[in-house]
Amino acid sequence: MLLFFFSSLGMQAQYYNKEVAASVRIERNSEFLKFYALAENKTPVELPLEYEFLIFKTQDDGTIQKDSDKQRFVLKPYEKKVLQTLVLGNAVTNKTVLALLIFDKDGKPLGKDRIVLENGSLSEIDIQLPKMDLFRSNDQAKPQDGFVIEGLVIQKTITKAGRDFFKYFYSLYFNKSIKSPKDIIIEEVPGKSRTTLIIVKINNQIVWKFFSQPQRKFLEEQAQITISRVGKLLQVLEQQKDQKIQY
Secondary structure (H helix, E strand, C coil): CHHHHHHHHHHCHHHCCCCEEEEEEEEECCCEEEEEEEEEECCCCCEEEEEEEEEEEECCCCCEEEEEEEEEEEECCCCEEEEEEEEEECCECCCEEEEEEEEECCCCEEEEEEEEECCECHHHHHHHCCCCCCCCCCCCCCCCCCCCCCCCEEEECCCHHHHHHHHHHHHHHHHCCCCCCCCEEEEEEECCCCCEEEEEEECCEEEEEEECCCCHHHHHHHHHHHHHHHHHHHHHHHHHHHHHHHC
16 A cells, blocks of 8 residues: 555656645764755745655564654745654664655645665665755755855945845845855945945846835845745746756
8 A cells, every 4th residue: 555655646746846845855963864854835925735744664574654744834935944853763774764745725735755764774875865955956966076066145235225135135045045056146236316226136137126225124025025036036947957957
């Protein structure tokens, strides 16, 4: 029954992880393995969702023990969220399957991912499951040297309002764990009268621009708008990259 369950999911894989992506990530040290169940909203709208995190452990007598946790949650536009964590010892001697399923409010499955551990000393798991960045897609392979070059958030502001906007934007960027393959440039230039124009660009493409005001509420609102537009553009760039790979 377990095999049928997962083979059915595999046959329909092309319908999963499009609007909402599920992923299971692993972090390890010499003492334990820590697993993260993650969800990512790839749409510009807030989504009420439900997840189920399942653990299947094969016992010594061949029987399968199932544990699961199911909860409702909400994802904001382009938000990435850790739903649950699990810590196991670094020696997994029996086959263990961890699966994450995400459903919409009507019970339609939207995202799924799983990790399989078996014959599990830590060294054997290292070969099967290389360490991953928590919010990096499964299909983003790391270079042979183990280093990943990511874009920077570059500040080119000239006023306090510009610097404050950068601070609010970067706080959102960091807290949402966004990773851009291209530099994000926040540039401020003289505008009309005594105001300045703040321009946000990715790879020389303008994401958002506005005339600055010193009020904190206004700058925080602009930071929210900008981070949403940045997330949307990064999704478009990733989809374009995937299309190029396919062709």
